[in-house]
Amino acid sequence: MHHVVLDRWGCGLSPVHRRDPRAKMLAALIFLVALATSHQSYLAVSAVYFALLVTAIFAAGLPPAAVLRRAALVLPFSLVFAAMSVASGDTTRAISLVVKSYLSALVVLVLVSTTPLPQLLGGLERTAVPRFLLLVVQFLYRYLFVISEEAQHMRAAAAAKGGSMGRVISRRRHFGAAAGAVGVLFARSYARAEAIHLAMLARGFAGHFRPLAKSSFRKLDAAFLAGAVAAIVLLRAAIEAWT
Amino acid sequence: MDALIDVRSLCFRYDDGTVALDGVDFQLYPGETVAIFGANGSGKTTFVLHLNGLLMGGGAITICGNAVNKQNLSRVREKVGVVFQDSEMQLFMPTVLEDVAFGPLNLGLSREEASERALEALKQVGMSGCAARAPYHLSAGEKKRVAVAGILAMRPEILVLDEPTTFLDPPGQRSLIELFESLPQAKILVTHDVECARALAHRAVFFEKGRIRGEGSVEDIVARFNWDRTVIRRPTSSRH
């Protein structure tokens, strides 16, 4: 599965991995905003920011080629719109779409591959984000693999059945079979959720999750944040002053 | 000696009308391990769910002197730890440590106490090295151990194990049986695995269609209900 590789990257022990999730999130957010709001000299800014991200990738000990390739998942979408911009005569916009969407995806990727998702969610607690939503995201991520595996089995089973009948089933039947499979997957997921709820109750769950981890925002985290923000803001200011 | 668990004429019917329990009487005494045998669908899991108030049917259940009812739920759940068949559904927190600490936190312990207990329980099941890992990266045997640790961290007096050895390979089953042997609590062991029951249980009961059809030693029950998978081959008479 797709996200397993992120999990593997996320359990590294580099200094970047060890920073407090809130410091990293804030730095990434400021990066995104600084990039999104830069206009005239955005190409120079992007080049410098790209260098910043590559430095972070190396500092975190992530495989650079794999990370850069994965961030390119955004490109098919961007390229379509870039092509349309070119077709309507706006080449500047086309370049900006591609560059900005790629860099934005890259910074988020660097963030999540140095901070496991549960830690990110923990960092978002006590912000405006409702805790209920964070818990739902946490459970979604936890059971993503389990339910996807189930779906894969069902797909394989359906394919095996179709094959053994030795003839192509009609499109209509195929549609109905797919709907049936989704229905069964729904029912099984529902049953699983009930089993999880029972297991929670069996262990004394009384309606509210209590967090275990205590957050500790250290001086080093503050220093990292200050350094990152200074780099992001000052580099952009310098470039804009210079051009 | 007073029974730890005392069940009197327990009946239960699911919403769809299935009668899953039809008058069950059962006692568990301190220090003993009782195996529960029975065909698939005979009501074993439904019975287990009643033991810490996850389902409430007709009849009466007393756990260590507390009647199982809405008022006593938290006390009952502290005393009876249930390890379910599918560990996947039991390990729902993002890391092993957080998962094992889930029960203690619900008991109202402080974070420090809860993580202390969690680490202790992980040590008991031989999983100390995995505290920071994500549950879905563990093997089936490791998942089962962590699930057991999650129960042990609540320090229950009674362990209820619903088909603990299914999904495990033979060495995994063996080491899990050794782990259960080392735990001092009274146990209820729901299983199809006769070997496992022979190794752990002092006596056995047999479920059929929501009732207990027989009680006795493991060997008795196995013989009486022909509860064995050994295929008896008739000696093939050689012609000529």
Added chain:
Amino acid sequence: MHIPDGFLSTPVWATLDLAVVPAVGYFARRAQGLEQSKVPLLGVMGAFVFAAQMINFPVGVGTSGHLIGAALLAYTLGPAAASVVLTAILVVQALVFQDGGTLALGANVLNMAVIGLLAGYLPYQIWGGGRWRRPAIFLGAMLSVMVSALLALSELLVSGVAMPATALRVSIGLFMIYGLLEGAITVAVLGALESMNVGFLRVPEASVSHRFKWVGLAAILLATFGALIASAYPDGIQRLTSEIGIGSHGRLRISTPLANYEAAFFQSGWLRKAAAGVAGVVVIYGVCALGGRILGRQRGK
């Protein structure tokens, strides 16, 4: 359609990020109720939507589509819970799968998990209990897809992303196909669920006043099909507007306030720009918060 970062102009993404905060908070509070016991259900159903997208439905020759799921969730879990699940899905898609931007998350959530979802739920709420149940399911599922796609498209256009007229028409045609497909899939899946006879479907509760529902639905239908027609005959619309412009002696131009937002303030000082931005944000936040409050009170009755 998940909008990545780098596509929306700053006023658009910033406004929508702020606008979505009260909406998400409101739905989360309603879905949560007094306890967090629904967390496993909503989380697992989110995982279900991801997984269900791996199951292909045949469409046309050699191509296939898949369930998107907003309407299905709304009909089974209720609109508030469905909105939370969809938001969670969008968060995971943005962070883990690089599908959709982070600054654009507000826009994506608003399009799909708030407005698209409500548009999809409305027909079900009006007709879901009666004889017109199946058509209502179909229409709702179709609207959930088309409304969110059209919203995304208009946000892109307002942000100044240019598209040739033909491309615009083609993509709107595609949305229409996706909508029809989502309708067909949702009807089929709900049929399968009903035949299991477990009571997964919620019978719509009459909580919002009928007039409110009808006005809402009418507005959604008008906007959706208005957009479709406008895209089918862009020349006609253009001529119409230019004629109106000439007729009224002025230089009336159809202008979206946000599109000219940046341009209008471009020459002015950054302070005015920032102040205007902040004021806009405060107004929008206030309106949304008030709307949430009123809806909440109506529900309380």
